[in-house]
Amino acid sequence: xxxxxxxxxxxxxxxxxxxxxxxxxxxxxxxxxxxxxxxxxxxxxxxxxxxxxxxxxxxxxxxxxxxxxxxxxxxxxxxxxxxxxxxxxxxxxxxxxxxxxxxxxxxxxxxxxxxxxxxxxxxxxxxxxxxxxxxxxxxxxxxxxxxxxxxxxxxxxxxxxxxxxxxxxxxxxxxxxxxxxxxxxxxxxxxxxxxxxxxxxxxxxxxxxxxxxxxxxxxxxxxxxxxxxxxxxxxxxxxxxxxxxxxxxxxxxxxxxxxxxxxxxxxxxxxxxxxxxxxxxxxxxxxxxxxxxxxxxxxxxxxxxxxxxxxxxxxxxxxxxxxxxxxxx
Amino acid sequence: xxxxxxxxxxxxxxxxxxxxxxxxxxxxxxxxxxxxxxxxxxxxxxxxxxxxxxxxxxxxxxxxxxxxxxxxxxxxxxxxxxxxxxxxxxxxxxxxxxxxxxxxxxxxxxxxxxxxxxxxxxxxxxxxxxxxxxxxxxxxxxxxxxxxxxxxxxxxxxxxxxxxxxxxxxxxxxxxxxxxxxxx
Numbered sequence: 001x002x003x004x005x006x007x008x009x010x011x012x013x014x015x016x017x018x019x020x021x022x023x024x025x026x027x028x029x030x031x032x033x034x035x036x037x038x039x040x041x042x043x044x045x046x047x048x049x050x051x052x053x054x055x056x057x058x059x060x061x062x063x064x065x066x067x068x069x070x071x072x073x074x075x076x077x078x079x080x081x082x083x084x085x086x087x088x089x090x091x092x093x094x095x096x097x098x099x100x101x102x103x104x105x106x107x108x109x110x111x112x113x114x115x116x117x118x119x120x121x122x123x124x125x126x127x128x129x130x131x132x133x134x135x136x137x138x139x140x141x142x143x144x145x146x147x148x149x150x151x152x153x154x155x156x157x158x159x160x161x162x163x164x165x166x167x168x169x170x171x172x173x174x175x176x177x178x179x180x181x182x183x184x185x186x187x188x189x190x191x192x193x194x195x196x197x198x199x200x201x202x203x204x205x206x207x208x209x210x211x212x213x214x215x216x217x218x219x220x221x222x223x224x225x226x227x228x229x230x231x232x233x234x235x236x237x238x239x240x241x242x243x244x245x246x247x248x249x250x251x252x253x254x255x256x257x258x259x260x261x262x263x264x265x266x267x268x269x270x271x272x273x274x275x276x277x278x279x280x281x282x283x284x285x286x287x288x289x290x291x292x293x294x295x296x297x298x299x300x301x302x303x304x305x306x307x308x309x310x311x312x313x314x315x316x317x318x319x320x321x322x323x324x325x326x327x328x329x
Numbered sequence: 330x331x332x333x334x335x336x337x338x339x340x341x342x343x344x345x346x347x348x349x350x351x352x353x354x355x356x357x358x359x360x361x362x363x364x365x366x367x368x369x370x371x372x373x374x375x376x377x378x379x380x381x382x383x384x385x386x387x388x389x390x391x392x393x394x395x396x397x398x399x400x401x402x403x404x405x406x407x408x409x410x411x412x413x414x415x416x417x418x419x420x421x422x423x424x425x426x427x428x429x430x431x432x433x434x435x436x437x438x439x440x441x442x443x444x445x446x447x448x449x450x451x452x453x454x455x456x457x458x459x460x461x462x463x464x465x466x467x468x469x470x471x472x473x474x475x476x477x478x479x480x481x482x483x484x485x486x487x488x489x490x491x492x493x494x495x496x497x498x499x500x501x502x503x504x505x506x507x508x509x510x511x512x513x
Contacts, residue, residue, distance in 0.1 A: 007338035017437040018373055 051274050052085035052094045054078060055290045059327070060103030060111065060135045075107040081289040082114050086121065092278035093123040095270050095286065096143060102135025102327035105159065105210050112217055115142035123229065123277035127270035128152040128261070133249055133328035137260070138214060141221045144229060144277065146261040147270040148252035154260065156328035157218070158247035159210040161203050166191050210324045215245055222260075229277050234259040249328060340427050344466055348424050348473045357419070360426035361395065367429045368394035374435055398426060404489045409475050412485075416475035424470030431462040 062075045085091045096115065102108065118124055119142065126132070126143035133156035140146050140154075148154060170176065170192055177192035188199045195203075222236045236259035244250070244258060255261045263269060275284045339347035368391035402422050409416055438455050464486070471482035 003338040003342075004334040007334040007341070010341070011337060011433070014433040014436045017440040018370065021374075021436070021440050 048090045049092050049278075049280065049284055050090055050287045051271060051278070051284045052081075052088070052091040052289045053286045054081050054085065054094065054096050055288070056096060056098045056100050056111070056136065056139060058100060060100055060107045060139065062104065062107045062110075075110050078111060078290060079114055082111075082118060085289050086118055091122065091287075092280060092284060093125065093274035094118060095267070095274050096124065096126045096139070097129060097267060097270075098126055098132040098136050098140050099129035100136035100139075101131050101133050102138070102156065103325065104135070105213075105324045105326050108135035108138040108326050109213070109217070111139045112142045112221070115139065116221065119144050119227075123274060125270045125274045125277070127267050128154060128252065131328070134158065135326035136328075138217060138326055141218045143221075144225075144227055145231065145233060145263065145273055147263045147265045147267075147273060148255060148261040149266065150251065150253040150264055152252035152255075153249055153328075154252060154255050155244065155248055155250045157214060157241075157245035159207045159214060159324050159326055161207050161324045163189050163195060163203075164191055165194060167193050206324055210326070211245075214326060215241065218245075231273060231276055233262045236260060337430070340430050340466075344469050345473070347427070348469060351423065351427070357422070360423045363426045364395050364398050364429060365391055367432055368392075370433060371435070374439060394429075398422075398429075401425065401489075405471055405485060408485050408488050409471075414475040414477060421470065421474040424474055425467060428463055428466030428470050431459050431466065434459050 056078060060075065082094075085094050115124055123145075124143040126140035126146045128136075128140060128146065128148035129152065131153045132140050132148065133154050137154050137157060175192075177190065179187045179190065181187050185199065185202060188202060189195070218236075218241055219238060223238050223241060225233070234256060240258050244260070250258075250260075252261060252264060256264050263273065265273075271286055272283055275282065278284060336347060336351070339350070371394070372390055399422075402418065402425050405425075406416070406418050406421055435456070438452065438459070468479055468482045468486055471477070471485055472479045475482070475485075477485075
C-alpha cells in the first residue's frame with residue numbers, strides 16, 4: 001500500500017469510527033451498566049434518559065444569612081434543582097438522597113409540597129443515608145418509595161420549640177431590657193425574662209398544630225398512598241404512625257418492619273427501583289442536579305477548612321430559637 | 330485528493346518534511362477550516378444525544394477551539410518576540426493547526442474502549458500517547474516557524490503553562506486569604 005492510500009485508509013477508519021459510534025444502536029459489549037456512563041456514544045440508544053439525583057444534606061433551612069459559610073442546607077437551591085429535574089423530559093425518575101436531621105418546619109414543608117407535586121409526574125424515590133430524621137423524614141415521606149439502610153437513623157417525628165432564658169445571667173451582669181409592646185404576647189419568647197404560663201400555652205399550641213401538620217403530611221403521603229406502581233411497598237398504618245410519632249428515633253431496619261420505609265438498601269438499590277418505576281428495561285444512569293461544580297465547588301471546599309463558625313458548635317434549636325423546628329439533635 | 334493524502338500522510342509520519350514543504354500562500358483558510366472540522370469532530374465524540382438544537386450548539390461551541398488556537402499562537406508569538414526570534418505569525422497558525430490532526434485518532438480509540446476492547450488503563454495510556462503526539466507536533470511547529478532548536482521550542486511552549494500554574498497558585502492563595510479574612 002503506498003503512502004497516499006495508507007493516509008486515506010487512516011482517515012477513513014477515523015471517520016467511520018466516529019459515524020459508527022453515532023449511528024450504531026449499541027456498541028457496548030459486556031459494559032457494566034452500573035458504572036457512570038461514558039458520554040461517548042453510550043446514551044444514544046436510551047436517547048439520554050436518566051435519573052436525577054438531588055441531595056438534601058445537613059440542616060433543612062431557607063437561611064442564607066448568617067449561615068452562608070456554615071453547613072446549612074438551603075431550600076431555595078434544592079427547589080431550583082428540583083424544578084430543573086421536573087422540566088427535563090429526559091429525567092425519567094428522581095432520587096432524593098437524604099442525609100439530614102431535619103430543620104425548620106416551613107422549609108421542610110416547602111420541599112414536601114414540591115415533591116408531592118413532582119411525584120404526580122415522575123416517580124420519586126427517597127434514599128436515606130446516615131440520618132433522615134424528623135424534617136428529613138418529613139421530606140422523605142413525600143416520595144413514592146423510601147429506601148433506607150439497616151443502620152440509617154430515622155424517625156424523630158415531632159416538633160420542638162427551644163427558648164433560651166438568660167434573665168439570671170443578664171441580672172448578674174447588670175443588663176436590663178425595656179420593652180414597649182402593643183400586645184401582651186408581642187415579646188413572647190424574650191431572652192430576658194421567664195416565660196409566662198399563657199405564653200407557654202400559646203407556644204405549645206403552635207407546636208401541637210405543627211405536629212398535627214406533620215402527622216397529616218405522613219398520612220397523606222404514606223398511609224393513604226395509592227399509586228400506580230407495581231413495585232413492592234410497605235404499608236404504614238395510622239395506628240403505628242401515632243404510636244411511634246412521639247419523637248423517638250429508630251434504625252432503618254425497624255422502620256422497614258413498621259412500614260416507615262419501603263425497602264432496605266443502598267443508593268444503588270434506589271437507582272434500580274427508580275429505573276423500574278420509570279418503566280426502563282435497564283438501569284438508568286444517575287445525574288446529580290444539586291452538586292456544585294467549578295470555581296464554586298472549589299471555594300466551598302476551601303471555606304470548609306476555615307469557616308468552622310461558632311454557630312456550627314451550638315445546637316440548631318439554640319441558634320434558631322424563634323421558630324418551631326422539626327429536627328433531631 | 331492525492332496532494333491532500335500526501336500532506337496528511339507526511340504530517341502523521343514525516344512532520345518535519347510536511348511542515349517544511351507546506352505552502353503558506355493562503356495562510357488562514359485551510360488552518361481555520363481544519364481547526365473548525367477537528368473541533369466538530371471532538372464535540373461529536375463527547376455528545377450523548379443529537380438533535381437539530383445540539384447541532385446549532387455544536388456550531389457555536391466549535392469556535393472554542395478556534396479561539397483557543399488563536400490565543401495559543403498569539404501567546405507563543407508574543408513570547409518569541411520577547412526573545413527577538415524572527416518568525417511568521419501566519420506560518421505559526423498554519424503549522425499549529427496541522428498539529429491538531431492526531432486528535433482524530435480519539436474516535437477509533439474511544440470506540441474500541443466503549444466496546445470494552447481494552448482496559449481503562451490502556452485507554453488512558455493511548456489517549457496520553459495521542460496528547461504527547463500533538464504536543465510534539467506543536468513543538469515542531471514552533472521550531473520550524475522560528476528556526477530554533479526543539480529544546481528551545483519546548484521552553485517557549487512551557488512558559489505560558491508555567492505562567493498559568495504560578496497565576497493559579499497565586500489566585501488560590503489570594504482567595505484563601507480572602508475567605509480567612511471574611512470569617513474572622
